[in-house]
Amino acid sequence: MKQVSRAAWNAAPPTGTYTRVASTRGVKIHYTGGPVPADIAGPKKHKLCVQLVHQIQQMHMSGGRGEKYIDFGYNLACCPHGYVFIGRGAHHLPAANGPGLNSQHYAVLALVGDSGFTKPNDTMLHALRDAIEYLRDKGDAGNEIKGHRDGYATSCPGGPLYAWVKAGAPRPDKPMEKPIRVVYKDSVPVWPGRVIKLDDPYMQGNDVHAWQYKLKKRGWTIDVDGIYGPQSKAVCASYQEKVALKPTGVIDEETWDITWSWKPPAK
Ligand SMILES: [Zn+2]
Ligand SMILES: [Zn+2]
Structure with a gap:
C-alpha cells in the first residue's frame, strides 16, 4: 500500500484519545459529499488531494459535522493517484458512519465528490482495495x-462508487499504473487551500494557530x-511588508509559504 503518513499530509494531532475497537464486521466506503476538483486525477494534481484531506480534517475538527470531532473522521482516505492517507488508522473508532454505526465498520473515504470528480478511476479502486486489505490485516x-x-x-458514497461496492468491490483487472512520484515539502505545512482573512468564520482553528505560532517564533507580538x-x-x-509582499493582511498561498520559508538576508 502506498501510504501517506499523517506527518506527510500535515495532520493536526487528535484533540482527544481514540476509542479502541478490537475488530469490526468490515469496512464502509464514503465519498466527500461535496465538490471535488474535476481535474484532481491529473498527473500533477496530487497536491489537491493533500489539501482536500487536510481541509476535511479541519472541517471535522471545527464542528462542520455538528459536534467537533477529535480528528479526521475516517480511518483511511484514498486518492485517484493510488495513495492511501492514514487518518485514524486501524483499531480506532471512526466518526463517519453515523451514530451507533461506528463500532461495526471502519470508515474509508474515497476522494470523489458529488460534483466535479464523481467517478473513481481504476487507480483509486486499487487504492480502496489496498485500504480494505490493510484494515483486514492490521x-x-x-x-x-x-x-x-x-x-x-x-x-454517500454516490452512485458510481456504490455500484462498485454492490458488485463486491472488485480490484480492477489491470494492475495499478506506476504511481506518480511525490515529494512532500516537510518544511512548509500544507497550504489550507483558501485564503485566511479577517471576518471569515471558517478560518479558525489549526491553520490559523500554526501560522500565529510561526509568527510568534519569528518575533512578532501575537x-x-x-x-x-x-x-x-x-x-x-507588517510581515508582508517585511518580506516585500503587498501588505493586504490576507494570508494567501504566497504569504503562507513565505511564513515558513523566508530567511533573513545575510549581512
Ligand atoms: Zn459517508
Ligand atoms: Zn492524489
Whole structure:
C-alpha cells in the first residue's frame, strides 16, 4: 500500500484519545459529499488531494459535522493517484458512519465528490482495495464491504462508487499504473487551500494557530489563539511588508509559504 503518513499530509494531532475497537464486521466506503476538483486525477494534481484531506480534517475538527470531532473522521482516505492517507488508522473508532454505526465498520473515504470528480478511476479502486486489505490485516476488519448509505439515510458514497461496492468491490483487472512520484515539502505545512482573512468564520482553528505560532517564533507580538482577528491581520500586513509582499493582511498561498520559508538576508 502506498501510504501517506499523517506527518506527510500535515495532520493536526487528535484533540482527544481514540476509542479502541478490537475488530469490526468490515469496512464502509464514503465519498466527500461535496465538490471535488474535476481535474484532481491529473498527473500533477496530487497536491489537491493533500489539501482536500487536510481541509476535511479541519472541517471535522471545527464542528462542520455538528459536534467537533477529535480528528479526521475516517480511518483511511484514498486518492485517484493510488495513495492511501492514514487518518485514524486501524483499531480506532471512526466518526463517519453515523451514530451507533461506528463500532461495526471502519470508515474509508474515497476522494470523489458529488460534483466535479464523481467517478473513481481504476487507480483509486486499487487504492480502496489496498485500504480494505490493510484494515483486514492490521485492524481485524471482517469481510463486509458496504457503503455509508447501508443503514443510514445519505447519498454517500454516490452512485458510481456504490455500484462498485454492490458488485463486491472488485480490484480492477489491470494492475495499478506506476504511481506518480511525490515529494512532500516537510518544511512548509500544507497550504489550507483558501485564503485566511479577517471576518471569515471558517478560518479558525489549526491553520490559523500554526501560522500565529510561526509568527510568534519569528518575533512578532501575537496571540496564538487560533482566531484570525484584527491583531493577526495587522501582524500579517507588517510581515508582508517585511518580506516585500503587498501588505493586504490576507494570508494567501504566497504569504503562507513565505511564513515558513523566508530567511533573513545575510549581512
Ligand atoms: Zn459517508
Ligand atoms: Zn492524489
